[in-house]
Amino acid sequence: MKKEVFEIKIGDILTSRTDIDLIKKANQQIWVMNHIFINPTNHDKHEISLLMEKVTSFVKHSGFSIWVLDPIAIEYFKMHPELNDIWTEQPFSI
Numbered sequence: 001m002k003k004e005v006f007e008i009k010i011g012d013i014l015t016s017r018t019d020i021d022l023i024k025k026a027n028q029q030i031w032v033m034n035h036i037f038i039n040p041t042n043h044d045k046h047e048i049s050l051l052m053e054k055v056t057s058f059v060k061h062s063g064f065s066i067w068v069l070d071p072i073a074i075e076y077f078k079m080h081p082e083l084n085d086i087w088t089e090q091p092f093s094i
Contacts, residue, residue: 015043031066
């Protein structure tokens with residue numbers, strides 16, 4: 001299984017982090033994002049957008065889609081319908 005890590009730091013301080021794993025599901029490979037960490041006391045007000053831009057750019061260039069499990073990331077994808085082409089396994093409540 002391949003893993004990619006995305007993080008944002010201010011100096012030596014970690015402000016956000018997520019990782020995605022490349023898995024095989026239903027005879028295809030997809031990325032899975034389980035969680036997002038946001039430093040509660042030290043982060044940019046646009047931290048989610050900054051982190052998700054890194055992730056989505058990578059996923060687009062990888063040629064695979066992404067299965068998002070983190071509720072914060074799901075909300076981000078809901079607000080960005082232009083990402084629907086890389087978003088797989090969307091929740092039923094959209």
